[in-house]
Amino acid sequence: MTGDFYKEHVVRAGSLVHVAAVSIAALVLLALLDPLAAADRKFYDDDPIAVEPDPQDASKVLPWDIDLIWDLSYNTFARPGDSTPNVRARNINTIDEVPDSSWFTNRILARSVSDSEAARGPLTGEGPAPGRWSVIARKSAGAAPGFTVRDARDQVWFVSFDGAGHPEAATGALLVANKIFWTLGYWQVENYLTSVRLDNLDIAETATFESRPGHKKVMERGDLEDVLRQAHRSADGSYRAVAARAIPGTPLGGFRYHGTRSDDPNDVVPHEHRRELRALKVFAAWVNLTDMKAGNTLDTRVTENGRTIVRHYLQDVGSALGSGALGPHDPDEGWEYLFDGDKMTKRAVSFGFYLQPWQTASYEKHVAAGRFEGDAFDPPAWRPRTPSGAFVRARPDDTFWAARRVQAFSSEMIRAIVKSGGYSDPNAERYIADTLIKRRDKVSAAYLPTVNPLVGFALGEDGALTFENAAIKADTAAPPSGGYTARWATFDNATGTTQPLGETSAPQTTLASPPGLARTTGTFVQVAVTALDQRYPSWGAPVTVHFKRQPQNWKLVGIERLP
Amino acid sequence: MRRLALAVVLALLSGVTHAAAQESRQQLLEQEKAAKAAAVVPYEPDKAEKIFNWAMDSFLLSPQGFLPLITSIPKGDNVFHGGGIAWGAMYRGFLGDRAGWSASGLVSIPGYTHADVSIDALRLARGRLALRGGAGWTSGARIPFYGVGAGSSQENQTNFGVEMGYVGAQLRATPLPWFVLEGSTAIEDFSTKEGSGSKPSIETVFTFPDVPGLLSAPRYLHSSASAGIDWRPVAGFAKRGRPVVGYARSGGLYQVTYHDYRDADETYSFSRVDAEAVQHIPILRENWVVSLRGLVQTTLDDADVVPHFLMPMLGSGDSLRAFGTARFHDRHSMLMQAEWRWIPNRSFMDMALFYDAGKVAADRNGLDFDGLEHDFGVGLRVHGPLTTPLRIDLAKGREGFRIVWAGSAVF
Numbered sequence: 001m002t003g004d005f006y007k008e009h010v011v012r013a014g015s016l017v018h019v020a021a022v023s024i025a026a027l028v029l030l031a032l033l034d035p036l037a038a039a040d041r042k043f044y045d046d047d048p049i050a051v052e053p054d055p056q057d058a059s060k061v062l063p064w065d066i067d068l069i070w071d072l073s074y075n076t077f078a079r080p081g082d083s084t085p086n087v088r089a090r091n092i093n094t095i096d097e098v099p100d101s102s103w104f105t106n107r108i109l110a111r112s113v114s115d116s117e118a119a120r121g122p123l124t125g126e127g128p129a130p131g132r133w134s135v136i137a138r139k140s141a142g143a144a145p146g147f148t149v150r151d152a153r154d155q156v157w158f159v160s161f162d163g164a165g166h167p168e169a170a171t172g173a174l175l176v177a178n179k180i181f182w183t184l185g186y187w188q189v190e191n192y193l194t195s196v197r198l199d200n201l202d203i204a205e206t207a208t209f210e211s212r213p214g215h216k217k218v219m220e221r222g223d224l225e226d227v228l229r230q231a232h233r234s235a236d237g238s239y240r241a242v243a244a245r246a247i248p249g250t251p252l253g254g255f256r257y258h259g260t261r262s263d264d265p266n267d268v269v270p271h272e273h274r275r276e277l278r279a280l281k282v283f284a285a286w287v288n289l290t291d292m293k294a295g296n297t298l299d300t301r302v303t304e305n306g307r308t309i310v311r312h313y314l315q316d317v318g319s320a321l322g323s324g325a326l327g328p329h330d331p332d333e334g335w336e337y338l339f340d341g342d343k344m345t346k347r348a349v350s351f352g353f354y355l356q357p358w359q360t361a362s363y364e365k366h367v368a369a370g371r372f373e374g375d376a377f378d379p380p381a382w383r384p385r386t387p388s389g390a391f392v393r394a395r396p397d398d399t400f401w402a403a404r405r406v407q408a409f410s411s412e413m414i415r416a417i418v419k420s421g422g423y424s425d426p427n428a429e430r431y432i433a434d435t436l437i438k439r440r441d442k443v444s445a446a447y448l449p450t451v452n453p454l455v456g457f458a459l460g461e462d463g464a465l466t467f468e469n470a471a472i473k474a475d476t477a478a479p480p481s482g483g484y485t486a487r488w489a490t491f492d493n494a495t496g497t498t499q500p501l502g503e504t505s506a507p508q509t510t511l512a513s514p515p516g517l518a519r520t521t522g523t524f525v526q527v528a529v530t531a532l533d534q535r536y537p538s539w540g541a542p543v544t545v546h547f548k549r550q551p552q553n554w555k556l557v558g559i560e561r562l563p
Numbered sequence: 564m565r566r567l568a569l570a571v572v573l574a575l576l577s578g579v580t581h582a583a584a585q586e587s588r589q590q591l592l593e594q595e596k597a598a599k600a601a602a603v604v605p606y607e608p609d610k611a612e613k614i615f616n617w618a619m620d621s622f623l624l625s626p627q628g629f630l631p632l633i634t635s636i637p638k639g640d641n642v643f644h645g646g647g648i649a650w651g652a653m654y655r656g657f658l659g660d661r662a663g664w665s666a667s668g669l670v671s672i673p674g675y676t677h678a679d680v681s682i683d684a685l686r687l688a689r690g691r692l693a694l695r696g697g698a699g700w701t702s703g704a705r706i707p708f709y710g711v712g713a714g715s716s717q718e719n720q721t722n723f724g725v726e727m728g729y730v731g732a733q734l735r736a737t738p739l740p741w742f743v744l745e746g747s748t749a750i751e752d753f754s755t756k757e758g759s760g761s762k763p764s765i766e767t768v769f770t771f772p773d774v775p776g777l778l779s780a781p782r783y784l785h786s787s788a789s790a791g792i793d794w795r796p797v798a799g800f801a802k803r804g805r806p807v808v809g810y811a812r813s814g815g816l817y818q819v820t821y822h823d824y825r826d827a828d829e830t831y832s833f834s835r836v837d838a839e840a841v842q843h844i845p846i847l848r849e850n851w852v853v854s855l856r857g858l859v860q861t862t863l864d865d866a867d868v869v870p871h872f873l874m875p876m877l878g879s880g881d882s883l884r885a886f887g888t889a890r891f892h893d894r895h896s897m898l899m900q901a902e903w904r905w906i907p908n909r910s911f912m913d914m915a916l917f918y919d920a921g922k923v924a925a926d927r928n929g930l931d932f933d934g935l936e937h938d939f940g941v942g943l944r945v946h947g948p949l950t951t952p953l954r955i956d957l958a959k960g961r962e963g964f965r966i967v968w969a970g971s972a973v974f
Contacts, residue, residue: 044586044587044588045586046587049588049589049592052592053593054596055596056596056599060603064606067612067619069619069624070616070619211660212626212627215657215660225689229689261606263604265599266596268596268599331848331849338910338911339908339910340908343908344912347906347908351916352851352906355847358848
């Protein structure tokens with residue numbers, strides 16, 4: 001028996017050594033033969049791609065449950081994900097943009113979005129059907145009171161309420177943030193503002209809820225009343241609520257902000273290196289979405305055009321503006337992580353006199369707005385309740401990408417979106433919109449000038465390179481005192497080598513090309529553009545752009561803001 | 564293993580061959596995903612996550628089953644002092660959806676023991692009524708005693724032992740969220756005995772009647788009734804005794820409690836009134852909190868004989884912190900505490916500068932501000948939203964320094 005045990009383990013150990021040796025050999029072989037590593041092209045004919053393909057069948061992806069406390073603890077006290085520092089986002093295309101995918105759909109900035117479209121957001125219909133609702137389950141996740149109902153059209157809705165004593169705060173924040181994140185490009189739930197009366201609710205015979213862990217209880221009228229007791233009741237006896245349409249597909253649990261889902265074949269980019277997830281550092285700061293745990297996300301398995309894929313939702317964006325599920329944000333929410341060792345130590349030894357802005361910031365008092373302000377808001381200093389792998393890895397090119405989208409929300413669009421929050425107090429509505437506008441401008445000022453902010457490159461038939469300075473356009477920076485300089489070179493797509501062509505300069509955002517610019521179809525030109533101004537040292541690092549000659553024009557195929 | 568090796572090699576080499584053949588970015592990305600498709604595996608938590616989840620589910624989150632306990636021996640009505648930190652286990656179970664039962668046992672390093680079986684129904688009448696019934700047994704063999712009166716000497720420290728069996732019920736009603744009514748009744752069967760440990764046993768230093776109830780064994784019907792307003796956000800429900808707060812930075816408690824101890828043979832019957840006021844005053848969004856507490860305990864009838872172990876008492880981790888446990892006993896007591904708290908971390912930690920003052924007196928008229936014992940110090944508290952699992956206070960008084968290690972908030 002002992003011998004068998006010994007033998008089995010020796011064999012297993014030997015197999016592991018064998019696997020490791022073969023794998024290493026294969027990796028060496030790969031390094032030697034990989035055409036990308038050796039001399040493969042930098043640009044393909046279909047660059048820049050607009051859509052990230054999901055070609056693999058994901059029908060075998062299994063639901064999982066990400067434990068809340070583990071998720072919070074691990075993200076708070078560890079640094080999950082790739083330990084390599086300063087990694088450029090890995091899901092961007094060759095022009096530094098995020099292709100559409102099961103994670104993200106380019107909307108604002110990428111195309112024209114009207115105010116009304118933004119204010120409607122993800123909504124495709126008219127909300128729950130009027131008539132009696134049948135309660136089929138009580139809400140089991142999250143702090144907000146709520147339950148699941150089936151309406152007269154047999155459509156399932158998840159209904160959530162404002163906390164008692166805080167009318168319009170939680171529901172308003174959810175509706176506003178929902179539209180903003182949809183406009184930004186994230187998959188969002190359809191949330192409709194509605195009203196519920198207790199006497200309009202029936203309890204389905206099959207309705208149960210988990211009265212305690214592991215124990216299902218048949219729902220009774222008293223259980224329904226228990227839920228509504230936590231909710232804010234209007235003077236007429238009704239309850240203002242948000243009805244969320246059930247997301248299409250099979251729920252699979254949330255996604256983490258690091259690593260990949262091991263059973264999803266299409267999930268190949270570590271989430272901490274996905275730009276749209278890193279960009280949440282900016283978007284969440286703007287709308288003060290403080291609760292960014294995995295539990296507020298949702299993966300669903302959907303089948304479209306005969307192929308099954310996993311779609312990734314920011315499912316619950318309700319802890320935004322100044323409100324949590326049951327009341328206003330804690331005073332430090334949005335300002336500090338739940339655990340910040342450095343600040344904790346400084347406060348401990350200073351008897352609390354190490355003051356932070358959240359302790360002195362002033363808030364205009366509106367119950368519906370909660371603790372939401374824009375004067376003391378400092379975007380880079382903003383913090384969610386817990387850090388995430390993507391949040392801590394956001395680089396200046398990621399935050400620049402995000403800030404441009406925030407800046408693209410016009411004040412009118414913001415007011416239209418806030419109006420969709422259904423606030424009954426016009427002063428509260430005005431204050432929330434004003435604050436979002438103020439915070440938008442602070443986001444722009446913080447993140448647009450901190451990298452070389454040149455965008456919108458085009459190379460004309462006359463050889464003139466035109467572009468825009470996004471920071472100047474947003475009134476967050478002055479024109480560079482030293483003007484703009486471009487270093488031109490031919491680019492060999494096969495080898496990656498360059499041949500200098502010359503340097504041109506101009507005070508404006510149009511630069512002539514040097515003599516000798518080749519115009520043969522298929523040739524590439526590389527231009528490294530800098531702006532010179534001591535006030536903006538980061539503008540001295542070039543934005544490197546590549547154009548490919550087409551029969552009729554130059555096609556922009558590459559933008560590299562930060563290597 | 565061989566299949567795994569084969570899969571690894573095929574996946575890697577397929578990447579090589581396909582990458583070499585790519586003519587578009589689309590193909591390149593598709594190939595990357597095809598390589599993963601050959602190696603997808605269901606998610607498996609790593610060892611750390613498994614252990615963490617097991618520990619959380621087993622010991623903290625599961626409302627039923629066994630869980631370990633690290634806490635203090637319940638003091639009863641100020642009886643069982645000096646037990647230190649106790650270890651034990653509890654089994655919790657459900658009785659329907661709104662009630663539960665538990666059985667627990669504790670042992671502390673000085674040899675104090677506690678066993679309890681109780682039934683709780685905490686959410687009756689739409690959450691406005693809570694009922695608890697239980698029976699148990701507690702013993703302590705090294706309970707300090709220094710003599711009766713404010714002039715007791717530190718040099719006279721003795722020990723005595725007590726065993727107490729009890730069975731009783733407690734009702735708490737909150738007709739309004741901030742208005743609390745409580746009533747309880749219990750049979751409490753005491754048996755006092757010689758002390759153990761390095762200090763002399765009580766009967767070798769003190770004699771009756773200087774120390775009422777010396778080595779007595781009264782059996783009480785103990786009834787109490789209280790009324791108060793309590794708008795602290797996280798006030799809890801003490802198993803026995805006054806309400807407890809896990810952790811509060813705002814709100815207040817103003818409560819009066821009447822105790823009636825009926826001795827079976829009337830020898831040691833007495834009545835007592837406790838009046839307690841707690842006020843937390845947050846400053847600058849709870850960056851600082853001024854926390855104040857006053858507590859007066861007074862025996863009502865001067866003719867009643869109160870056994871020494873049930874007399875109002877001062878000196879412990881939550882009263883006069885720089886003085887020995889149960890340092891002062893007499894028929895009446897008053898205690899005033901003030902803390903200047905600052906909050907290094909809102910979720911986990913606060914610290915405090917504190918000042919305690921108080922005295923015991925034989926007559927109610929003696930409860931004045933003359934001759935107050937006092938101390939001061941600094942403290943660190945690790946807390947959660949509902950509990951304070953660790954409190955370390957360093958206190959300085961006329962009898963020197965003391966370090967308090969406690970598993971609960973001071974008030």
